[in-house]
Amino acid sequence: MSLELSKRIQRLKTSPIRKLTPYSEQALAKGKKIYYLNIGQPDIETSNLFFEGVAAYKGKILKYEHSAGLKELREKIKKYYEKYNMNYNIDEILITSGGSEGLQFTLNSIFDENDEILIGEPYYANYNSYFDVLNIKCNAVRTYAENGYHFSSLEELEKNITKKTKGFIFSNPSNPTGVIHTKEELDNIAYLAKKYDLYIISDEVYREFVYGDNKCISFGTYKEIEDRVIIIDSISKRFSACGARVGCVISKNKAFIESVYRQCQARLAVPTLEMIGAIALYDVADNQLEKYRTMYEKRRNFIFNEFKTIDDIIVKEPEGAFYSFVKLPVENAEAFCIWLLSEFDVDNETIMLAPGEGFYATEGLGRDEVRICYASDENQIKKAMNILRQGLKEYRKIKQI
Ligand SMILES: Cc1ncc(COP(=O)(O)O)c(C=O)c1O
Structure with missing residues (x-):
């Protein structure tokens, strides 16, 4: 006899956003630094109002x-x-x-x-x-x-x-x-x-x-x-x-x-x-929220200008949120993302991206796409985009594409 899990849970797949974690852990173990552009985690400090509110409980x-x-x-x-x-x-x-x-x-x-x-x-x-x-x-x-x-x-x-x-x-x-x-x-x-x-x-x-x-x-x-x-x-x-x-x-x-x-x-x-x-x-002032928005807008502009310097990618300027969905000149974006983590670095630094396939319902779509989150500062985005630029060049040379 073997214990079975429900059909319902067997249908559930690993999140594409975290799917590559084993590879990032190996990269970390090798001493590489990773820029995490795969997750939508803002880098803004949570307002002190939150912590003060909790402390006053x-x-x-x-x-x-x-x-x-x-x-x-x-x-x-x-x-x-x-x-x-x-x-x-x-x-x-x-x-x-x-x-x-x-x-x-x-x-x-x-x-x-x-x-x-x-x-x-x-x-x-x-x-x-x-x-x-x-x-x-x-x-x-x-x-x-x-x-x-x-x-x-x-x-x-x-x-x-x-x-x-x-x-x-x-x-x-x-x-x-x-x-x-x-x-x-x-x-x-x-x-x-x-x-x-x-x-x-x-x-x-x-x-x-x-x-x-x-x-x-x-x-x-x-x-x-x-x-x-x-x-x-x-x-x-x-x-x-x-x-x-x-x-x-x-x-x-x-x-x-x-x-x-x-x-x-x-x-x-x-x-x-x-x-x-x-x-x-909810007491954070509106002008503070506006500051966050302006900061993200600057980052959006920044990353979009960086994209323009990368050969053969297709991307539209994002209008909101803090993500770009980018078509890469590779056949299999997931394989490329894994390669970036396991075999590539620039000065011992690399990037983690979210492969596009998991963002679709239709089988086979998104294979050459990635989601890139720009909720980090411009310095980091600049370094990360340099890694992407160089990584794509090297990968296409190796794969002859
Ligand atoms: C579109 C969208 N909806 C919902 C959520 C869930 O957010 P939370 O559960 O943190 O409120 C997220 C988180 O990334 C999201 O991107």
Whole structure:
């Protein structure tokens, strides 16, 4: 007899963002320095307000707090949304352990096995993990670097909808492509959601990271479809507080919120001190958030100029978030990423990138692409891009491509 794991978990693949960790560990063991451009970990110091808030905690017992999250935190989030002209009551906001838990609860609530979800590919790779566990099938609409990863047309989206499609999901601004979808694209999605009775899961964790003339419109501003819209939000990126694990699910759909709340009850509560810290973070001044945004915009400009000096790559200037999705002049980007870690260095330094394949639903796509995160300072980006430039030259020489 042999012990078996569930089919559901056997479908779950290793995250492409962390897949190459064994190779990076070997590189570290050899004494190499690595620039980690594979993960979306901001380098900005978390505001002291968080730590001061936690230090001022006077409770004597760390109790289970309310399953929906601390009322004061939900009130802060309500106020934050008012700044963007969106009005949510606190009972329309549920605190979750990061946006990640919010996403999982949302998908659990909406999708049965073999139901389908409309999505533009490439998309945030962890969605695949959630889809795989729940056996949700992707109605994937391909988007292209050449078109800045925008949706090509209403028809293109529509022809991917079937009787089994129950919802649409995207991140806007997007991880991994940096696209910010236009009002016209959002209008098309809203139109289709009404026509085909779909939920819209709008993952807006990068809302503030918008560059140039681009504007990020929240689906929370679409009043006529408010009962279909679910917003996923988080303090992770906005306040550079990824380790706090505080996010939320927001919706005006009562039955949906009630269903998520039941899941919140089953996991009891989100950590108390992290919520206390999060309450304080919502007091970070707007001009401070604007400073973060400007800094990321400078980095975006910087990395994009660096890209221009690398031969034969295809990349569009990212409009938001802090990622670029880059087509490389190699056949197999994953093999190249492994080679960078295990066989290449410049002055004993190398880079770690996220291979593109795991950001797609369609088999075979993304093989020559990588996601590059630029949430690090310009000095590091410069060194990392030099390694990429030299690495590509050397690799193409060896492989004769
Ligand atoms: C698009 C997107 N959604 C959700 C998340 C989850 O973030 P967290 O669970 O830290 O809130 C991330 C994290 O990288 C992300 O990029």
